[in-house]
Amino acid sequence: MRFDAFQDFRQRQLAVEPTLLDAAETNLYRSLAALRPDPPAEPPAGPRTVYRCDLARAWLRRYELPEEWSRRAMVCRGVRHGLGVLFPWLRAERARLWLPGDVYPVYFELARAAGLAPGSYPTLPAPVLPTSPADDRPEYLLLANPSKPLGRYLSDAECEAVIAWLRESPHRRVLIDGVYDLGAPFALGTRRLLDTGRAVLLHSVTKGWLWPRTFGVVLLGPEDAELAAAFRAEPPTPEQLRLADRLLTERGDVPGRVVDELAVRAERLFARLPEEVLGAIPAASRACPGNYFFPVDIPARTLLREHRVLALPVGVFGEGGWSGSVLTSLAGTSGRSA
Structure with missing residues (x-):
């Protein structure tokens, strides 16, 4: 399933079952919009040249x-x-x-x-x-x-x-x-x-x-x-x-703030995952600073049917023969993006 088709599927699932754990949000900019720096104001003397x-x-x-x-x-x-x-x-x-x-x-x-x-x-x-x-x-x-x-x-x-x-x-x-x-x-x-x-x-x-x-x-x-x-x-x-x-x-501090916020969201996701699913996330992915993608060796259909977790099938990202799926931590704990 390609990305656009999956997003349509995701929205339909959340509309029908809003209590699903949404682990399929991928829009970083929408999710962390509050952290985005404002564009610079032009000085009274006019814009300066940056080389x-x-x-x-x-x-x-x-x-x-x-x-x-x-x-x-x-x-x-x-x-x-x-x-x-x-x-x-x-x-x-x-x-x-x-x-x-x-x-x-x-x-x-x-x-x-x-x-x-x-x-x-x-x-x-x-x-x-x-x-x-x-x-x-x-x-x-x-x-x-x-x-x-x-x-x-x-x-x-x-x-x-x-x-x-x-x-x-x-x-x-x-x-x-x-x-x-x-x-x-x-x-x-x-x-x-x-x-x-x-x-x-x-x-x-x-x-x-x-x-x-x-x-x-x-x-x-x-x-x-x-x-x-x-x-x-x-x-x-x-x-x-x-x-x-x-x-x-x-604004050199912004990437650090992004990393900190993503760590909070990852922990929020981990706290909601069934033990079987949490245990399937590789330790290196869980420990990577600023990460919000978490592969699991469980098919997306199985996660949805048995655990009520909405995950990304690998086909969303392109080619690939792996049968697992990918969780993201951007959406928080409900069907709506935080």
Whole structure:
């Protein structure tokens, strides 16, 4: 069942049985609207100019990355926009692209719109990297860290597996979607992959500051300088740059507040779950800061029929042969979003 069809199904179920435990809300912005910072007011003297290079350095400082990387930190309008610039370049390079098949259908939509024919690999119940032998073509593996709906960061062993995959060919690179990493600095696995010199990191203010499609950074690898021109040709608007400057310099506390609120909501969900269901949530997902996705090895139909819990079937996220489902903690304890 795809996302739109499931949402229709969800609303019908809640209308008929409003006492169901709704563990299927996915709209972070609606759920946490009270935490979203207001846009900046223009000063009496008029709007000031914010430069992309200054924002890139501010972003690097926040995440404790070397400021000398600023020439590689491409300011954009978010992860989706960043992929929209990267994917056509991969198509021109005749690159092979691997996407997680059960994370976001939008990855595939963007890739196919760019003329790519991506392969896929599963992440549920655990990531399984592609095993195709390397050849002379450029080859890119996109992963999310932390991964949704897996609801956790890469383990040490999984990080080692990605590094081993990179070592098999000098033509291999990894694209890291770090939009759900709400902490600073970035997770150890992400930093280890950056240290290989073979990674491109995509990040934005979408989740941490609840401002989608506004501002992001694509941190290119040391050998990706030729991509810089494509990003410089598609900058954010001056208004978006001013908003991003305020978020980074004046509202740096917001991601922490988001993490704290999500922890409260997760505990609220756990308190309402039947013991059998709570025990099926992996410990790493329960312990991941800022997480609100919790996979369980129980089908969504079973959760609804036997436990009166409305969960997301895996098909909502794209491809995937896993029979389990995913719970979210955004809606609180009733059928209405908190």
